[in-house]
Amino acid sequence: MKNVIQLLDVNKVYKTGNNEWVALRDVNLNVEDGEFIALVGPSGSGKTTLLNIIGLMDSPTRGHVVLEDKDVTYLGEKEKSELRNKYIGYVFQSYNLISFLTVYQNVELPLVIAGVPEKERQKMVEEVLQTIPGIYELRNKRPTQLSGGQQQRVAIARALVNRPKVILADEPTANLDINTGKAVVDLFKKIKDELGITIVMATHDLEMLKNCDRIVYIRDGMVERIEKNS
Numbered sequence: 001m002k003n004v005i006q007l008l009d010v011n012k013v014y015k016t017g018n019n020e021w022v023a024l025r026d027v028n029l030n031v032e033d034g035e036f037i038a039l040v041g042p043s044g045s046g047k048t049t050l051l052n053i054i055g056l057m058d059s060p061t062r063g064h065v066v067l068e069d070k071d072v073t074y075l076g077e078k079e080k081s082e083l084r085n086k087y088i089g090y091v092f093q094s095y096n097l098i099s100f101l102t103v104y105q106n107v108e109l110p111l112v113i114a115g116v117p118e119k120e121r122q123k124m125v126e127e128v129l130q131t132i133p134g135i136y137e138l139r140n141k142r143p144t145q146l147s148g149g150q151q152q153r154v155a156i157a158r159a160l161v162n163r164p165k166v167i168l169a170d171e172p173t174a175n176l177d178i179n180t181g182k183a184v185v186d187l188f189k190k191i192k193d194e195l196g197i198t199i200v201m202a203t204h205d206l207e208m209l210k211n212c213d214r215i216v217y218i219r220d221g222m223v224e225r226i227e228k229n230s
């Protein structure tokens, strides 16, 4: 199987004043095309830092990030942002929907930013609203009129709309009750199975691991162990 993401000896050191904090130490990880990976670890272990580095929102202090055979570690900002738009969809704990836009407009926004013509946008938004169960009928509502689970589904639709290769999800179930959280993880599994999209999800909730292919345990910025899910 082809690797979509490779992390090679990735280190991240944050400097604040005279203090240094090593957030990631020599992280090596390969993610295969179409895999569903969970990053698990306690608060402060480095999960968000790792997702930000994979998602080209932050750079490692040392080491390399390779996306589909291309070393992207030291690309310029412009190239990184182009890759981000075309390659990666993000899902956050707090949904990050824009409150004065409708569901439809929130999902459409990445396409507006990417300059996709209106006709094509309409087709792509309609398609993704139909792919994610239970949100098509909400398309004219605003985020504040939706439940947490519905908002997260809209955020997932927004992450999917530009047909990314990879979805990065940072604690996507943390604000949801257990059943709604499990439904969101089931949805990731469906997206992986039906669309072949690679998913990397950070979570500290061991109840959310059932659908994952591999579980990467992170502790103190290091990969402690990797387990295959049976």
Ligand SMILES: Nc1ncnc2c1ncn2[C@@H]1O[C@H](COP(=O)(O)OP(=O)(O)OP(=O)(O)O)[C@@H](O)[C@H]1O
Residues within 6 Å of the ligand: 014, 015, 016, 021, 022, 023, 041, 042, 043, 044, 045, 046, 047, 048, 049, 050, 204
């Ligand atoms: N910009 C920053 N400046 C300094 N230290 C930082 C910065 N961002 C993160 N850190 C530190 O790096 C460590 C890893 O943080 P990170 O957010 O990646 O952990 P996490 O596993 O995602 O935690 P949580 O589950 O609480 O979100 C933490 O100790 C954090 O305080």
